[in-house]
Structures are given as structure tokens and as C-alpha cells.
Amino acid sequence: MDANDFVEIDGSYLEGGGQALRNALSLSCILGKPVRVVKIRANRPNPGLSHQHLHGLDLLRDITNADVVGNVLLSTKVEFTPRTILDNTYRVDTRTAASITLIYQMALPVLLFAGRSSRLIVSGGTNVAFAPPVEYMQQVLLPNLKRFGAGFELKVQQYGFYPRGKGTCQLDVQPVAKLNAGQFMDFGRINLVSGVGFCAGRLPVNIAIDMQQTAQREIHRLWPEQECTIETVKHSPEKTRDNGAGILMTANTTGGVVLGASALGKKRIDGHVLGSEASCQLAEYMRKEICVDDYMQDQLIIYMALAVGRSRMRTGRLTKHTRTAIHVAEQMTGVKFDVTVEPGGQTLVTCEGLGQLNKLI
Structure with a gap:
């Protein structure tokens, strides 16, 4: 394929992590x-x-029967040429603690456009660490995606x-x-504040109770x-034999807003610290009356770019992940x-979407 046929994305831009790769491949x-990333x-x-x-890249290769160059561990350059989106049952075994939710983040928008x-x-x-917990995907991403x-x-x-x-x-x-x-x-108005604090393995339930209190x-x-x-x-x-602990808190409002904040236990786990971390983060969102939390911002960009009509979100200061997602979406x-910063410190993000239609339905 001619080099000019590829849209080239610079993976070092802003956030400089996996965000640019994930969004570029999905789009x-x-x-x-x-x-070409x-x-x-x-x-x-x-x-x-x-x-x-690499697992996410190979999964998208399988979903779209794509031609791929550079899909090896530690590769800094990838060329990806998709064909068509194939509905199927797919299985990925990372054999590590690689984030399941970040792999889903790559595949979910694509599978929405399957036949x-x-x-x-x-x-x-x-x-x-450094990835949304599975509870966040269930309780925060899902209700936000329903808006689309x-x-x-x-x-x-x-x-x-x-x-x-x-x-x-x-x-599914x-x-x-x-x-x-x-x-x-x-x-x-704030309608409901709820959450779940969990522990697993040899960790005592008192850790979860400390988070709760x-x-x-x-x-x-x-x-x-x-x-x-x-x-x-x-x-x-x-459900699990290994040690783990964490908390997810959510706030639901009468305007249909769903905000989430989480904390994850590391080596030395203190339930009080985890509970404080998640609740303080959520309280800050509630105090500012934003409609999209810091970790949802970047996840919604790809859907705003593809939607029919003008999408709008009122959020806090844009994260590097979100600015990177915007950059990639605009290029692709x-x-x-x-993006407008409002007098109260909130940030208004709007986009007239591409109006992408599913040609397979």
C-alpha cells in the first residue's frame, strides 16, 4: 500500500501513552x-x-481481518489496514494482569458497528493500576453510553x-x-451517592468496612x-484467590448525570486511606457540579466524534488523555x-459528529 494512503498518528503527542494508539486503531x-501510529x-x-x-491490537486485527505490520512486543511503529468488521465470539487471554477494561475500550466502539x-x-x-476498574465500566461508562x-x-x-x-x-x-x-x-440535584468497597484473598473484611465508614x-x-x-x-x-482491595463510588443526579471515583489498594492497604481518596475525589466533582468526571472525559470523545448531530459535555479541566483523544479524533x-472554559471553571466541549452510519445493518 502506498505510504500516502495511511493516516499517520504521532503516539508521543501530549499524553504519550496508549491513548493515541487505542483511539487511532478503533477509529x-x-x-x-x-x-500508521x-x-x-x-x-x-x-x-x-x-x-x-499488543493483545488489543491483535484483537482488532482479528475483528476486522486487518493487515498489520509491527505487532510485536515493544514495537514503536504500527501500520494497520482494516477490512470489514466481523461479528463473532472473541477470546483474549493476556496471561498477565494486563487491564481487561482497556482492551474492551479498544474493541467496544468497533463492535457497535458490526452487523x-x-x-x-x-x-x-x-x-x-492506571486503568478503569471493571466496576467503573459497569456503573459509570454504561449509563453514559446510553446517552448515545x-x-x-x-x-x-x-x-x-x-x-x-x-x-x-x-x-456482550x-x-x-x-x-x-x-x-x-x-x-x-444530587439524587443518590452509593458505592462498593471490596476485598479479596487473605485480606480481612475489616478493610472494606474501613473504606465504607x-x-x-x-x-x-x-x-x-x-x-x-x-x-x-x-x-x-x-471469584478470586488473590489479594485485592478497592472502592468505587458513584453519584447520580436528577439531570441523569452519573459520576464515578475509585481507589485501588497497593502493597500496604489502608481502607481508611482508600475510602478518603475516592470520597474526596467524588465530592470535588459534586461540588463543581460537572456532568462528566475526569476519567469519563476521554472515553466519550470517540463517541462524540462518530455521532449524528452535535454532542455537548460540561466537565472539569481537560486531562492530557482527553486532549490526546480529541487530537486523534480530529485527525482520523x-x-x-x-473547547471553552466557562467562568465557573467548568469546561464545555462540543462537537458536530461525523454522522457515521453502520453499513452492516
């Missing part, structure tokens, strides 16, 4: 455009494709933590004829009348994102 599959993860201590990115329903079973890490007329069903068969992974999830995706423009503008105390300190319900869970040995689709 390549949906649009049928060959893409260079300087992959240039800003990371170990540049190039990691296990997680029929698809199933994707991935084994790896469900709750690992899209959805999925995600089941956790086993949980997996660093360093062994061994978690397994099943994602129904295709859409098109994506509707998403509107994330009306905060409304500290998180509730923080919310009630700022909003004394606000109901805050946090469930505590000790995962059974059938030709759409334009408008």
Missing part, C-alpha cells in the same frame, strides 16, 4: 481507514507496545489483581445503526443530609471539537 476499524508510548519508561496494547451481536471474553486484570443510544452487558466471571491477573470478564455488544448525539449539560463520613461532613450507601463485599475464593475523522 481506523470503524472508518475503514488505514492508519509512530512513536508509540514514547513518554513511558518502557516505550512501545506492552502486553496489553450482529458479538461476545468478547478477556482474561487478565479486572482491577489494576449504545450499550453493552458486562459480566465478571472472576476478579484479577496485580501481579497474577487471572480475572475473566464477558462483554449489540450493534447500533448510528450513535445519537450525547448531551451532558444538566447537572440537576471513612467514605460515608467524608460525604456526610460536606452534605450532612445526603444519603450515602456503600456496600462492603468480601469476594469468595470462587476530520471533525472539529470546540
Whole structure:
């Protein structure tokens, strides 16, 4: 293929991690455009494709019967030429604690434009550092995607933590004829604050209880009348044999807003610290009355770019991940994102979408 046929994406731009690669490949599959990604993860201590990115790349190769050059570990350049999107049941076993949710992040938009329903079973890490926990995907991403007329069903068969992974999830995706423009503008009033604190393996349930009590105390300190319900869970040995702990908190508003904040236990786990971290982050979103949290911003960009009509979201300061996602979406689709910082410190992001139609339905 002629070099001029490829859209070239600089993977070192802004965030300089896996974000540019993930979004460029997803959009390549949906649009049928060959893409060349260079300087992959240039800003990371170990540049190039990691296990997680390589598994995601090979998965998209299989989904679109693509021609690929550079799909080897630590490769800093990839050329990807997709054909058509094939609905099927796909399986990925990372054999590590590579993030399951980041692999899903690459494949989900693509499978929405398949001809029929698809199933994707991935084994790896469900709750690992530098990636959305699986609970965030279920409880925050799903309701936000419904604003675009899209959805999925995600089941956790086993949980997996660093360093062994061994978690397994099943994602079922129904295709859409098109994506509707998403509107994330009306905060409304806080309706419900809830969450789940979990622990697993040899860790005592008291860690989850510490998370619960500290998180509730923080919310009630700022909003004394606000109901805050946090469930505590000790995962059974059938669900996971390894040690792990974390918390996800969500806030739902009368405007249909769903915000999420999470914290994950590392080597020395203190439930009070985790509960405080998640609740303080969520409280800051609630105080600012934003409609899209920091970790949802970048995930919505690809859907805004593809939608029919003008999407709008009111969020906080844009993260590097989000600015990178905007840059890649504009290069791949030709759409334009408008970003305005409002007087109250909120950021308004709008985009007249490409209006991509599913040609396979």
C-alpha cells in the first residue's frame, strides 16, 4: 500500500501513552481507514507496545481481518489496514494482569458497528493500576453510553489483581445503526451517592468496612443530609484467590448525570486511606457540579466524534488523555471539537459528529 494512503498518528503527542494508539486503531476499524501510529508510548519508561496494547491490537486485527505490520512486543511503529468488521465470539487471554477494561475500550466502539451481536471474553486484570476498574465500566461508562443510544452487558466471571491477573470478564455488544448525539449539560440535584468497597484473598473484611465508614463520613461532613450507601463485599475464593482491595463510588443526579471515583489498594492497604481518596475525589466533582468526571472525559470523545448531530459535555479541566483523544479524533475523522472554559471553571466541549452510519445493518 502506498505510504500516502495511511493516516499517520504521532503516539508521543501530549499524553504519550496508549491513548493515541487505542483511539487511532478503533477509529481506523470503524472508518475503514488505514492508519500508521509512530512513536508509540514514547513518554513511558518502557516505550512501545506492552502486553496489553499488543493483545488489543491483535484483537482488532482479528475483528476486522486487518493487515498489520509491527505487532510485536515493544514495537514503536504500527501500520494497520482494516477490512470489514466481523461479528463473532472473541477470546483474549493476556496471561498477565494486563487491564481487561482497556482492551474492551479498544474493541467496544468497533463492535457497535458490526452487523450482529458479538461476545468478547478477556482474561487478565479486572482491577489494576492506571486503568478503569471493571466496576467503573459497569456503573459509570454504561449509563453514559446510553446517552448515545449504545450499550453493552458486562459480566465478571472472576476478579484479577496485580501481579497474577487471572480475572475473566464477558462483554456482550449489540450493534447500533448510528450513535445519537450525547448531551451532558444538566447537572440537576444530587439524587443518590452509593458505592462498593471490596476485598479479596487473605485480606480481612475489616478493610472494606474501613473504606465504607471513612467514605460515608467524608460525604456526610460536606452534605450532612445526603444519603450515602456503600456496600462492603468480601469476594469468595470462587471469584478470586488473590489479594485485592478497592472502592468505587458513584453519584447520580436528577439531570441523569452519573459520576464515578475509585481507589485501588497497593502493597500496604489502608481502607481508611482508600475510602478518603475516592470520597474526596467524588465530592470535588459534586461540588463543581460537572456532568462528566475526569476519567469519563476521554472515553466519550470517540463517541462524540462518530455521532449524528452535535454532542455537548460540561466537565472539569481537560486531562492530557482527553486532549490526546480529541487530537486523534480530529485527525482520523476530520471533525472539529470546540473547547471553552466557562467562568465557573467548568469546561464545555462540543462537537458536530461525523454522522457515521453502520453499513452492516
